[in-house]
Amino acid sequence: MAGLALGAVEARAQASNEDIVLGGSIPLTGVFAFAGVGIHAGIQDYLKIVNDAGGIKGHKIKYVAEDTGYKVDASVAAFNKITSQEKVTLYYGDSTGFAKTINPELERKGTMIMAGASFASELNDPKKYPLQFLPGPDYTEMFGILMRHIAKEKPGASVAFVYSDTEFGRDPIAPGEKLANELGLKVVEKIVTPPGSVDVSTEVLKLRRARPDYTIFHGYVLAPIPEFIQQAKQMGMQSRFMGTFWSMDNSMVEKMGEAADGFMGVMPYRYYYDKEGTSPMLDKIRQMRPEYQSTAYMQGFLTAMLMTEAVKRTLDAGKELTGANMKASLNSIKDFDTGGIIGVPISIPGNSVPVGRIYRFDAKQKQMLPASDWIQLGT
Amino acid sequence: MRIGTLKLSYAADESLFDTKVQWVWLALLAVSLVLLPFVAGPYWIYMACLVAINVASATGLNILTGYTGLVSLGQAAFMGVGAYTVAVLEIRVGTPFFINLLVAGAMTASVGVIVGIPSLRVKGLYLAIATIGASMILHFVFAHWELTGGTRGLSMPPAHFFGIALDQPHKLYWLIMPVTALMVLGAANLFRTRVGRAFIAIRDRDISAEVLGIPLLQTKLTSFALSSFYAGVAGGLWAYFFRVVTPESFPLINSIFYLAAIIVGGMGTILGGILGAAFMTLVPEVLKLVVGWLTPWVPDALSLLAPIRTIVFGALIVGFLIFEPQGLAEIWQRIRRFFHLWPFRT
Numbered sequence: 025m026a027g028l029a030l031g032a033v034e035a036r037a038q039a040s041n042e043d044i045v046l047g048g049s050i051p052l053t054g055v056f057a058f059a060g061v062g063i064h065a066g067i068q069d070y071l072k073i074v075n076d077a078g079g080i081k082g083h084k085i086k087y088v089a090e091d092t093g094y095k096v097d098a099s100v101a102a103f104n105k106i107t108s109q110e111k112v113t114l115y116y117g118d119s120t121g122f123a124k125t126i127n128p129e130l131e132r133k134g135t136m137i138m139a140g141a142s143f144a145s146e147l148n149d150p151k152k153y154p155l156q157f158l159p160g161p162d163y164t165e166m167f168g169i170l171m172r173h174i175a176k177e178k179p180g181a182s183v184a185f186v187y188s189d190t191e192f193g194r195d196p197i198a199p200g201e202k203l204a205n206e207l208g209l210k211v212v213e214k215i216v217t218p219p220g221s222v223d224v225s226t227e228v229l230k231l232r233r234a235r236p237d238y239t240i241f242h243g244y245v246l247a248p249i250p251e252f253i254q255q256a257k258q259m260g261m262q263s264r265f266m267g268t269f270w271s272m273d274n275s276m277v278e279k280m281g282e283a284a285d286g287f288m289g290v291m292p293y294r295y296y297y298d299k300e301g302t303s304p305m306l307d308k309i310r311q312m313r314p315e316y317q318s319t320a321y322m323q324g325f326l327t328a329m330l331m332t333e334a335v336k337r338t339l340d341a342g343k344e345l346t347g348a349n350m351k352a353s354l355n356s357i358k359d360f361d362t363g364g365i366i367g368v369p370i371s372i373p374g375n376s377v378p379v380g381r382i383y384r385f386d387a388k389q390k391q392m393l394p395a396s397d398w399i400q401l402g403t
Numbered sequence: 404m405r406i407g408t409l410k411l412s413y414a415a416d417e418s419l420f421d422t423k424v425q426w427v428w429l430a431l432l433a434v435s436l437v438l439l440p441f442v443a444g445p446y447w448i449y450m451a452c453l454v455a456i457n458v459a460s461a462t463g464l465n466i467l468t469g470y471t472g473l474v475s476l477g478q479a480a481f482m483g484v485g486a487y488t489v490a491v492l493e494i495r496v497g498t499p500f501f502i503n504l505l506v507a508g509a510m511t512a513s514v515g516v517i518v519g520i521p522s523l524r525v526k527g528l529y530l531a532i533a534t535i536g537a538s539m540i541l542h543f544v545f546a547h548w549e550l551t552g553g554t555r556g557l558s559m560p561p562a563h564f565f566g567i568a569l570d571q572p573h574k575l576y577w578l579i580m581p582v583t584a585l586m587v588l589g590a591a592n593l594f595r596t597r598v599g600r601a602f603i604a605i606r607d608r609d610i611s612a613e614v615l616g617i618p619l620l621q622t623k624l625t626s627f628a629l630s631s632f633y634a635g636v637a638g639g640l641w642a643y644f645f646r647v648v649t650p651e652s653f654p655l656i657n658s659i660f661y662l663a664a665i666i667v668g669g670m671g672t673i674l675g676g677i678l679g680a681a682f683m684t685l686v687p688e689v690l691k692l693v694v695g696w697l698t699p700w701v702p703d704a705l706s707l708l709a710p711i712r713t714i715v716f717g718a719l720i721v722g723f724l725i726f727e728p729q730g731l732a733e734i735w736q737r738i739r740r741f742f743h744l745w746p747f748r749t
Contacts, residue, residue, distance in 0.1 A: 052709035064706050090691060091709040096645065096652070097453060101688065104572070105446040124558060125647045128570065146555065189546065191554040191649060 041082045044335060044345070046071065046328065047106040048089035048116035049099035051141070056094040056118065058245070059141060059270070059320035064089060066324025067116065069312055070332070080336045086110070096121040103129075112136050113345050114331040116324070120144040120191060123156060130155050130347070137334060137350045139327045141320075143269060145195050148375045155347040157354060158376040159327040160292035161401065163192075163242065166268045167200035169290045169380040169399045174238050175207040184213040184236035184263070186227070186252065193219075193243020196268075200240075212236050217248065224248045228255040231263070240266045246276055253283035264288060273319045274392050277385050285387035288395060292380040293322035293365055295392055303364020305329075326365045330372070333357060368398040378402055417595050436580055440573050449572040454684045455583040456640050461664045461680040462590050462673065463633025468662065469670035470594065471626040472606030473522050474531040479657035480538030481518075481631045483545055484511045485638025486648045490557040491550060493642075500562035500569075500578065500643065507639035508632040514541070515631025522623045526609075538655060545650040556649030559642065569643065579640050586633060591673045593629070602626050606671070667723050669730025678731040687716055 048067065051060035071085045079085060088110055090102035099122040106112060115130075117123050117140035124146070130138055131154065138156045147153050148162040161169060174181050183204055187193035197214065204211045213234035215227050231239065231252075239256075241249050244267075253265050267289035271277075274295055277284050294306060296317045309317060309325070337353035338345055359369035370377050378401035383392040410416045420426055440448055464478045485507035492503040518537040522530055545551050561570035562578065569575045593599040601622045604612035613619050642648050660683060668679020690712045698704045727734050 050705075052706055053713050057709075061706060068703070089705055091694075091705060091712070093687075093713075098687070100645070101446070101449060101453070104449040108445045121647065121649060121651060124649075125645050128561075128646065132570070189554070191556070191651060194554045 041084075042111075043086040044080065044083045044114070045086050045088055045106075045110040045112045046114040046116065046331065047103070047110065047112040047136075048087065049092045049102040049118045049122060050089045050116065051094035051118045052091040054092070054094035056141070058276075058318070059323075060091075060094070060118065062318040062320030063116070063141060063324035063327075065313070065317070066321040066326075067328045069309065069321075070325045070328035072312075073308060074328075074332055080332060081339050083335075083339075085114075085332065085335075088112075089116075092118050092122075094118060096125055100125060107133070113335065113350070114138070116140055116327060117142070120147070123147055123153070127153055127156065134347045135345075136347050137331065137354065139331065141323070143376075144191070145199065150374050153375060155351055156375060157330070157351070157372065159323060159330055160269065160376065161290075161378045161380050162376050163196040163268060164199045164203075165376060165378045165401055166290045166380060167196040167240065167242070168203055168378075168401050170240055170266055170268075170382070171200070171204055171207055171209060172399055172401075173382045173396050175209055178237055180208055180210070181237040182210045182212040182235070184215065184231055184234055184239045185211065186215045186217065186231070186239060186241050188219050188221075188243035189216050190219050190243055196242060220247075222248055222251065224252050225255060228252060228259065231256060232259050232261055235261075236263050238266060239263045240268075241271060242268050245270050246279060250280040250283045253280065253287065257283065266290075269319070272383065272392065275316065275318060277392060278390055282387075284385045287385045288382055289392075290380045291319065291383050291392070292377065293319055293326060294367055295319070295383070296322075297391060298364075298394075300394075301364070301367075305363030305365050307364075322365055326362060329362060329365070330354065330357070330377075333360065366398075368400065373402070419591055419595070436584075440576050445572060448576055450685065450688060452572050452576055452579045452644055454681050455579045456637050456644060457661070457664065457680040457684050458677050459583045459586050459640065460634050460637035461661050461668070462587055462676040463630045463637065464661045465665045465670065465673070465676040466590060466593070466602070466633065467626050467630035469665050469672070469675065470599070470606060471602040471623065472526075472609075473519075473623065473626060474527060474662075475534045475627075475630070476531050476655065476658040476662065477518055477534035477538045477541075478630075478634050478661045479653040479655065480541040481511050481515060481634035482638030482641060482657070483541060483648075483650075483653035484514050484631075485635030486642035486652065487545060487551050487557070487638075488635065489639035489642040490559045490648045493559045493562070494557060500564070503562075504582070504636050504639045508635040511635025511638065512628040512632040515627040515634070516624050518631075519624050519627025522627065523620050534658075535655065538658065542650055542653075551648075551650075554650060556647060556652070558647050561646060562643045570646075572644075575644055579644065582636065582640060586636065587673060587677065590633070590676075594673075598622070598625060603671075663720065665730075667720055667730055669732030672730075672732040674735060675730050675732035678735065682731060686719060687712070690715060 050064050051057055067087060071087050075084050088106050092099040092102055099118055103126055113136050115136050115138040117138055120142040123140055123142050139159050143158050143160060143162050145162040145164040147156055147158060185197055187197055201211050215230055217227060249271060265287050272289045272291050277287055334350045334354040337356060338349045343349045354372055358371045361369055370379055379398060381394055381398045382396035384395040386393050408421050439451060460478060460482055467473050467475050488507040488510045489503045492498050521533045525533055546554050561568045569578055601617045604617055605622055664679035664683045665676055667682055669675025694704050694708045694712060
């Protein structure tokens, strides 16, 4: 009898301490693999830190991921597989397409919250996507941060947008133009390039005619940004060239060669090598991985951190781990210290973390270095 | 074992399945397909639906490329036309799904006929390039037309059947699997008719076919229309399955996927389209399972083995092409022949 009772107690203890599962559709192969590998490592490392410290209220966090090759059908397959084998509470998705496709299922299940590699402005709508969030500013907000910086540095400056003809590329263009007008900037040219285009000479000529003070690239990872900048510089253009998150990784910018010098852009996270001030999390990362880690790594790391924080706050409040409860806990995050991953305390009032900083590439140090203070939108 | 099949009439000679054993196996397959949603988990039902959609589309391409000998790399774009048609109808008109699917098929068939016009002049690789050109135009339209929602695409509500929302794989299975079965059966029977045999005649020698009195333009365009109809319905099923259609949903690589599927499976056989589509869809997933089994022994097997998995998949395709150019269907036939004479000859 006593044995039975003991068994029952043990079983309950086990149930209350069951693992919390973070599932992931991760693009470890395919066109987005460079980011997927970093994201995968970042999530794993943060969860290792949490689990080594005893987990959240005794719950360990288990990471179950599948490779998707950056294909929506494979991502959905991974989601179905993982959610049918585990009781998933947190999920990481790999693309805008996946985030949109899985949203009805996410709401139907109501048991998890999700973030991912997409910063699509469309997802930054708590009404349409109540159980998702973006671990940084959306693409429109990135444009907002860039243009605020421009307006401060050179009021009334002229700006050109160069973007790819994809959902990713077109995302912030219309709202970006509106914002430029509000900030007193002039959008003098908008150039759209076909996805994967390499020869950009005619586009560069078009850009030269417009003579913008600033040129913002969006919707690319690397090509054709270097070709663009090189040709423009050869023609004696004085424009400053800028990028958004996915074209801002240090190793990527380094690959641009000569074109990289002076390349600027918006980055919501601090770089691996940034030693300014106290940053316990960056110190830990450098301790765990002595070699450079990409900005995608930081993205995965911070996503895991924010998700874990949402779980912790929900459990602290004595609430059940449902999607709605966790999202509410996530939205209660105010002036949260990320341990140096982001340089200022952050808040998540809606679906995004609208904060970022302008960095500029220094060819001598071969590093992206801060060129502005942290810019917080909506303040 | 069996020593032969006795056929006493032309009808018996033309029949799809000539022995009782085949009918028994077919019945078993049908029963297992009916039972699948009751025994399998959500992941396998999802995969079954995905395979079924790919089988429908690959069968369509097989009619065009495998049976008529017209190489097309536009299958994915045709699926896009079907998917967008279904999405637009579902969002704007709200017609029932079976009408939407039929309209999607018809719409895609008419696009297919237009794309097929160059096929009278050009063949082989030239036609393949012409179809790539057509799919580029279609992609441009998808991405820039207001009706198709531009680059953001369309998100659509689920299909409804007597008030039941078909919003999950285990419900959609009852739509996707029967439609695919019907389409495959239709394709198999097509080649018992004059039209189907005309396709084969054109594939084998178009000049001879013309001499025999087969109108080339009309027959080639019929083949394009039928193939596109299949792609359109498959695209429509795809739209109901994922419920988000964007210009990036049907890239050119998907057309290559379907072409690879019928080559690996066996061109010009219905079984080939089925086996090829199943192979191309399931093998990457099975390889993922293998990686999963290795995880206890290899730390972080996922990230270490992901690239190797891709290489293995590619190597498997190359291997099949070298060792069995006639595809999986031929391997299947060989297995069957083995059992026909077993145990007397092995």
